[in-house]
Amino acid sequence: MPEAETATVARRDAWDADLVTVYRESYGKLVRLAYLLTGHAAVAEEIVQDAFVASHRTCDRLHDPYPYVRRAVVNRCRSWGRRHKVERSHRPRPPDPAELAADEMRDALAGLTERQRAAIVLRFYEDLPDERIAEILGCRRSTVRSSIRRGLQSLRRVIER
Amino acid sequence: MHLLDDTDHDALEDGVRTILRRLAAEVHEVPPAWEDLIRRDDGLVVPLRPADPATRDRVRRPRWHHRPLTSVAAAALVAAAVGGALIADRGDDGGAGGGPRQQAAEMITAISPGDPAFDAAAAAAVWATGADDPVAAATAYLAAVGVPTAPADPAPATVTLRADSEQTAMVEWSLPRAAGPTGGTVHLRRPPADDAGAGWVVVGAAAPDLALSDVAYDGERLSFSVDGAPEVGELAVSLWVDGRPVPLASPDVPASGVALDLGPDDVAVLRLVHVVDGGVRSLTEVALAMPDADPARPSADVAATVAAGGSATVDAVTGAAGADAGADAGVGGTTPGDGSLPGDLDEVDDLTDPSLPLPTVPGDPGVSLPPVPTSLPPVPLP
Numbered sequence: 001m002p003e004a005e006t007a008t009v010a011r012r013d014a015w016d017a018d019l020v021t022v023y024r025e026s027y028g029k030l031v032r033l034a035y036l037l038t039g040h041a042a043v044a045e046e047i048v049q050d051a052f053v054a055s056h057r058t059c060d061r062l063h064d065p066y067p068y069v070r071r072a073v074v075n076r077c078r079s080w081g082r083r084h085k086v087e088r089s090h091r092p093r094p095p096d097p098a099e100l101a102a103d104e105m106r107d108a109l110a111g112l113t114e115r116q117r118a119a120i121v122l123r124f125y126e127d128l129p130d131e132r133i134a135e136i137l138g139c140r141r142s143t144v145r146s147s148i149r150r151g152l153q154s155l156r157r158v159i160e161r
Numbered sequence: 162m163h164l165l166d167d168t169d170h171d172a173l174e175d176g177v178r179t180i181l182r183r184l185a186a187e188v189h190e191v192p193p194a195w196e197d198l199i200r201r202d203d204g205l206v207v208p209l210r211p212a213d214p215a216t217r218d219r220v221r222r223p224r225w226h227h228r229p230l231t232s233v234a235a236a237a238l239v240a241a242a243v244g245g246a247l248i249a250d251r252g253d254d255g256g257a258g259g260g261p262r263q264q265a266a267e268m269i270t271a272i273s274p275g276d277p278a279f280d281a282a283a284a285a286a287v288w289a290t291g292a293d294d295p296v297a298a299a300t301a302y303l304a305a306v307g308v309p310t311a312p313a314d315p316a317p318a319t320v321t322l323r324a325d326s327e328q329t330a331m332v333e334w335s336l337p338r339a340a341g342p343t344g345g346t347v348h349l350r351r352p353p354a355d356d357a358g359a360g361w362v363v364v365g366a367a368a369p370d371l372a373l374s375d376v377a378y379d380g381e382r383l384s385f386s387v388d389g390a391p392e393v394g395e396l397a398v399s400l401w402v403d404g405r406p407v408p409l410a411s412p413d414v415p416a417s418g419v420a421l422d423l424g425p426d427d428v429a430v431l432r433l434v435h436v437v438d439g440g441v442r443s444l445t446e447v448a449l450a451m452p453d454a455d456p457a458r459p460s461a462d463v464a465a466t467v468a469a470g471g472s473a474t475v476d477a478v479t480g481a482a483g484a485d486a487g488a489d490a491g492v493g494g495t496t497p498g499d500g501s502l503p504g505d506l507d508e509v510d511d512l513t514d515p516s517l518p519l520p521t522v523p524g525d526p527g528v529s530l531p532p533v534p535t536s537l538p539p540v541p542l543p
Contacts, residue, residue, distance in 0.1 A: 020195050027192040032185035041188050049198055054277050056199050068277065075278030078270070105180040115268060124174065125181040138270060138375060152173055 016056070019065045023052055026066055030073050036121045037077035037114075039106050047076045070126075071136045074118055078137075081114040108155050116151035119144050271376040271449035274348045274365035281329035281348045284364035285428045285450035295330035296322050298361035299347040303334055306434065307441045318344065327351070330361065336442070341393070342370040345443050366432075368443035371396070373433050376449050383419040383429060383449070394437035401430045426453040 027048065034044035051072035055065060109117050115137060122133045123144075130141040137144065192198075272279045288305070292298035300320050304310045309317050316338040324331040328351050335344030345368035349361045371389035378384075387396065400407040402423065423429060433445040 023192070023195055023198075028188075028190050031190040032188050035188045036181055036185055041190075044188065045190055049193070050280065051278070052198060054279075072278040075272055075276070076280050076283075079272060079278075079280055079283050106184060120177065121181065124178045125185065138377075139268070143268075152170070152177070155177060156173055 015065065019052070019055055019069075022066045022069060026069075027052075030070060033070070033121065033126065034073050034077050036109070036125055037074065037118060038080055039110055043080060044077075047080060048073055051076055074122070074136050078114045078118055081117070112151050112154055113147075115139070115143075116147045116154065119147035120151040120155075123148055269378045269449060269451060271447050273367065273373050273376065273445070273447045274346065275367035275372045275445070276374075279348070279365065281331070281350050281364050284348070284350070285448040285454055286350065286362040286364055287428075287430045287446055287448045288363040289360065292360045295325060295332055295349045295351075295361050296320055298349055298363065299332035299334065302347060302363045302366075303444070306432075306444055308334065308444070309336075309440070329364075339437075339440075339442060341391075341437075341442070342368070343442050345369055345445070363446075365448065366444045366446040368433075368435065368445045371433060371435055371443055371445050373431050373445050373447050376431060376447055378421070378423060378429065378449055378451075381420065381422075383421045383423075385431060387433060391435050391437075391442075394435055394442060397434045397436060399432040399434075401432075403427045423451055425451050427451050428454045 030048045030051070031041075031044050034047045035041055038044055038047070051069050054072060055069050109120070112120065118137055119133055122128045122136060128136075130144045133144045134141045139147075272284075274281075274284075288302050292301060300310045303318060303320065309315070310320065311317060316336060318334045318336050320332060320334045322330065323333040323346065330349045330351070332347045332349065333344065334347065345366060347363060348365045348367070350364050351361060368389075370391060371387065374386045374388050376383075376385040383400075387398070400419065402421070407419075407421070407429075421429065428451065429449045431447055431449070435442040435444070
């Protein structure tokens with residue numbers, strides 16, 4: 001086998017091995033991330049599985065598959081979200097967000113724009129810094145900051161409604 | 162606007178964190194075995210994707226389903242660059258003030274087919290065929306763009322099915338006799354099962370050496386980047402909105418992008434073609450769908466005819482910054498957007514085949530379309 005081909009095969013094997021590890025260790029985490037972004041558990045699982053299948057077709061692009069798959073999941077969730085508008089809830093909210101029932105918070109999240117929702121979830125669930133969020137969402141850091149600020153303001157308004 | 166003080170803000174952030182974790186804990190996922198999952202990629206098992214009534218309802222037969230390979234050279238010849246941007250003027254509505262302008266605070270983005278996050282099952286259609294085979298559909302699409310695919314062509318492209326699932330397909334193409342990177346992939350989506358007679362729709366195309374990235378619309382402007390810098394030939398960018406070619410007309414190259422007035426159900430399609438010696442070398446196409454757009458409706462018109470050496474039949478020509486891309490078109494200035502060429506460009510001869518019938522728009526026999534370009538003659542570089 002030519003040297004270049006051997007190297008390619010080795011890269012693919014390494015990628016696949018890492019991807020399998022990410023799948024086994026982080027599948028649940030990614031599904032929960034997708035669930036927060038879509039609000040639908042079945043859709044979340046489907047999106048994550050699609051992202052892994054798509055990532056399996058790729059190799060040697062990155063050394064660490066997790067950020068790659070996570071970005072694919074977030075972008076697929078955003079794409080899904082653009083096509084499936086979620087109804088806003090108009091039920092009254094308790095004043096303290098910590099006291100919000102889960103479904104009420106889910107409705108509040110659904111009322112955000114998809115970018116605001118993604119920024120909020122990546123910041124407060126994934127605990128990512130602005131730079132990483134900007135990279136995932138394909139926007140500037142200032143846009144991330146404004147999305148988070150506006151998202152929080154919207155959540156606050158919902159909470160105070 | 163409610164202004165938060167620091168205490169409020171911290172409490173709100175803590176509350177959001179708490180609730181997000183509580184929400185996330187609701188999910189009890191059941192991952193399939195890895196081997197079963199990746200077998201989906203080979204089409205050997207029934208896909209796990211459940212039926213989605215909402216999606217199926219939206220996927221209707223493309224309105225141009227039976228439209229023949231018509232239409233026109235609507236290419237804008239540009240020397241595109243990384244970060245290149247254009248100014249466009251909607252010719253059909255008299256410009257930016259012609260329709261209800263969407264003051265969208267939200268940026269609408271499109272994922273390019275070359276991106277791993279691209280989802281062909283959800284992407285907006287850019288071109289429709291009556292073909293019930295993905296390879297035939299991709300071949301027809303490539304031929305319409307100007308890629309030689311017929312066996313009688315001197316150096317026809319090879320078109321191969323690369324991946325096929327229940328809903329989508331990826332077809333790979335290349336020009337075996339051409340030097341350098343050629344070809345790419347065409348991404349397709351299967352028509353709904355209850356729409357007998359509908360063919361595969363093309364939802365995008367990707368090239369190995371070029372990409373349209375950061376495609377986004379902020380409510381007023383469409384922006385994008387061209388990634389890649391071919392050493393020879395030119396890059397041509399075409400833009401359609403809702404199936405109509407958009408004149409690209411400005412000698413200025415604002416970094417802010419294309420001034421564009423998109424309606425809530427419009428689909429904008431960007432096509433980037435790399436041309437060498439008058440022949441299409443590679444192709445990238447991506448659709449940006451507004452929130453209410455019908456994802457099944459193809460938006461790009463068929464033929465993007467391009468030519469090297471600063472000559473082209475175009476609706477308009479833009480002079481985007483081009484030096485960084487290595488392109489050599491040297492095209493600058495503007496055209497009126499009426500199909501005529503600026504004074505410093507020469508029209509390309511013999512782009513049409515007079516033996517072909519003049520196509521008409523179905524249902525509107527009074528409207529005729531220009532002849533179909535069937536080949537791209539070599540045009541010498543200046």
